[in-house]
Amino acid sequence: MTGPSNFKFENNSFSFLYRFIDVLILGMALATMLVLYGVELDRSYLLLLAVELFLFTYLAESAQLYKSWRIGRFSRMIWSLSGILLLSFFLIVAALFILKEGETYSRVVILGWFLCAWFILVAWRVTAKAIKTYRRQHGLSMQKVAIIGLTHSSMELHRQIEENIELGFDCVGFFDDRDAERLKEFDPQLIAGSIEDAVALARRGAVAKLYLCLPIWAEKRIATIIQALGDTTVDVLLIPDFMLKNLMHARIGSVGEIDTISVFESPLNGMKDFYKRSFDILFSICVLLAIAPLLVIIALGIKLTSRGPVLFHQDRYGLDGKRIGVYKFRSMTVAENGDKVTQATRGDRRITPFGAFLRRTSLDELPQFFNVLMGDMSVVGPRPHAVAHNEEYRQLVNYYMLRHKVRPGITGWAQVNGWRGETDTLEKMEKRIEYDLAYIRNWSLWLDIKIVYMTFFTGFTNKNAY
Template identity: 65%
Template sequence: MTNSMFRQDNSSSFFYRFVDLLILVVTLLSCLIAYSQSLTKDYLLILLAYLLCYAFVAESVQLYRSWRVGRFGRMLFLLIAVHTLCFLALLSTLFFLKQGASFSRVVLVGWYGLSILCLISWRVMAKEVKTLRRKKGLSMQRVAIIGYTDTGRRLHQQMQEHIELGFDCVGFFDDRALNRLGEGAAPLIKGSVESAVMMAQQGRIQKLYICLPMLAEKRIADIIQRLGDSTVDVLMIPDFLLKNLMHARIGSVGEVDTLSVFESPVYGIKEFYKRAFDFLFSAAVLLLISPLMLTIAAAIKATSAGPVFFRQQRYGLDGKPINVLKFRSMRVMENGAKVTQATKDDPRITPIGAFLRRTSLDELPQFINVLLGDMSVVGPRPHASAHNEEYRKQVDYYMLRHKVRPGITGWAQINGWRGETDTLDKMAMRVKYDLEYIRQWSLWLDIKIIVLTLFKGFSGKNAY
């Protein structure tokens, strides 16, 4: 991706942030004027607090990221959710501080309604203006695609279906014979790779997408070298990157550019967001469930000999060992080089332990691990160290699930991959969902998983 594209994305997202905050300010002032209220120090204070809250939550759920085509409706839904959450937080704060009498309820409700209407309306208008300009042929970029591959065809389809992207694709360029490209290829093939290179050198296209498999490394290198004698933007979309990148991010070491292949998406300010959420959420939960935890502890001590907690060494962030807390549910505690997973009607499980495991109540002490920073509320479930050493040799990309902190609940668990993994296929599916979570991580996804866990994450047919 070119530097110009990065500058364009950054300036666009900055513009969206600026307009949103401006709308929040203007709509409050408008409501105050409409209801003959003045901008007092109290109103100014809640405005500043609201702007900070809105900016924080919006960044946490990546509201200003580059949204994929076809997800405009989802972006509007997320916008409404962010605004509503912040407004409810504002009302709750005023209620608990007993400051509600200082503000007009009509002004506050009017501010909420008017601002959300304006926030949505300006996005819809911006989208329509952009689409209209594209239909008139304004700001269109002529592009070409090298490689009539699955990736290339998907790219071409997106360009054709979504004119608002602003791409005028002249066609495909491929050196293979037409009878090797399949039915329907002939009308789309406009020439050889040499023809595409010449078009680029002559300035007849602005962007050139290389959609060749990684096996064609030498061919790709030759094309890129020849395109150095042009001013065209060259973008590569090899199949390898589409399938195996965990979190693609451009970085640099000094003046040398780098592309991350396996890297956690939780870095920088995002790490602060996730850690802040984990700390506040786990502290609140521990406060609420402390009576339940004391009851469970008493039941364990009364029904079997041994400690209340079971400490099991597992892999944490970056594969570093951590001690995970659970309520003891077995008579025998295994924590060595060989650990046997619990199975149905396992004789090692105590009567109270069977209930705790079925309902996931044995996991509650892990909120202490979250509070201490060893775990996260949401993330890949930690496995016993012995299981990690066993499966890392059998399941591709297994250890990449440790690029984030392990969680009490996770994407795999709410999708049914919870409990015993007695076959390699089951473990592979769990890892698949874990890696999918890491690739797609956002604070909004964490909240979604927590909500879904309340409905289908506490029990399952594989939980023993």
């Protein structure tokens, strides 16, 4: 996974319209099916519609369905929409089955409702995209933009504008005062003029937006340019050229009347934390109920094959670097939890035969669902390391501790991509941290569901797990 731009290009001004149309389509699709099959719209179907609207909206917001989707990700948005709709209807059908209310509703109506809603939801998005793309390709509703500063961030900005025509931007070029010697890592021919030329374009109304992509230490130069643009109507947007790829979650905030830009901040705040926490609780309860007999069998297997307790308690770092106690089924003859912990290696004599099976299949991690219920962990997140390993690697790997901006998880993006087990080299740990931070930057509830799904196929067994 590659991290997206940390600063969003634009807010999706049509997001409210998308939400309204989606809700309208779901209601109209149900009404259409009821009319076609001669079924009366009574209180039971109104209740069903209300539940579906709640589930669909909840899942859509959690999966960030209404964010600004760039043209290259349109297919992903359609897949996301389809998955959200399918999951919401699956939950409804499962609830009707469990509550034995299936006879109250027509199966044909529910199936037709789902298919009709899916077709219209996809069709109107495809149509809207086609119309928007057609208009952009014919130069309609295009905005002229200019970029001040030839830097890495401005090159990325220009690439995004060129690749995503639906943004509606026409870049007139880069403007910079530096000579060719100072721009030797870039092509000087990209320069369309000086900064004064860009200001002149803004004053003539020849550009609608002007992006400032100068190094953050050029504060005085930036202030001078902004002051010169003060008597124009151009939109001025600042994209600082510093540590962009390392920003955890860039967000504009304020302290009183002082504006701030977050550099390292968890993306899970407000309702996002509520969505993730509610998913954790519901999923953990369902899993624990389903695997209760398996937990008993594993506990008996441990007691019958080796001496010692069934559960192993180890201190780990949790959210914000606070210590938590993580539970695992004991798989070794020792229970190390001190200042020095030796990682398990291939052929490790401390591992019991039954414990080796538990570790290969990740069954030793199952008690951590109780940690999830207690709020110490999440179903999905960076895997918690032993405190001793944290103290070692935080000195060796850049941004290591940023993985603690979210709750640690039972499974994670690094694990399903193969970065699991012994980290016998620094490069392996660096790669694991790279994936952990990519997960945090790109978090959505839909990504959590995807990782849980992938865990069933790649996460339970792994050649690197000893």
